[in-house]
Amino acid sequence: MKRPCLDCGRPTLGTRCPEHERAYRLPYTTPGYRARRAAVIEAEPWCHTAPVCPYPDSGTPANPLTADHSVPLAQGGGSSQLVPLCRRCNGSRGDGTWFYRANIAPVGQAR
Numbered sequence: 001m002k003r004p005c006l007d008c009g010r011p012t013l014g015t016r017c018p019e020h021e022r023a024y025r026l027p028y029t030t031p032g033y034r035a036r037r038a039a040v041i042e043a044e045p046w047c048h049t050a051p052v053c054p055y056p057d058s059g060t061p062a063n064p065l066t067a068d069h070s071v072p073l074a075q076g077g078g079s080s081q082l083v084p085l086c087r088r089c090n091g092s093r094g095d096g097t098w099f100y101r102a103n104i105a106p107v108g109q110a111r
Helices: 018-028 031-043 087-092
Strands: 065-069 082-086
Touching (some): 031 065, 065 087
8 A cells, every 4th residue: 555755745655755765765875874883883882771781792793783873763863863782772672762871972972
């Protein structure tokens, strides 16, 4: 069943028409964005969950660190608001912001 594109309202099978899907995804596939994600993990190489990451294998090849958006993209977060989370914590929090410790701010911002 087709639904309206979130940007232009044209009927589409996904959430955005092909034209707007490319424009929406482009900033998150550039080398600069990938470099910022790597810098976040290098600057603070631990999982930022509340109060402590429940997974003892955090940061290992079995459960690597990922750069996650402190405010989910679905809730208006931007590509510069990144914090490190292990893959399991990142996958289990969904699109909520409740999972972070109160004193954690994205790398490069005041705490």
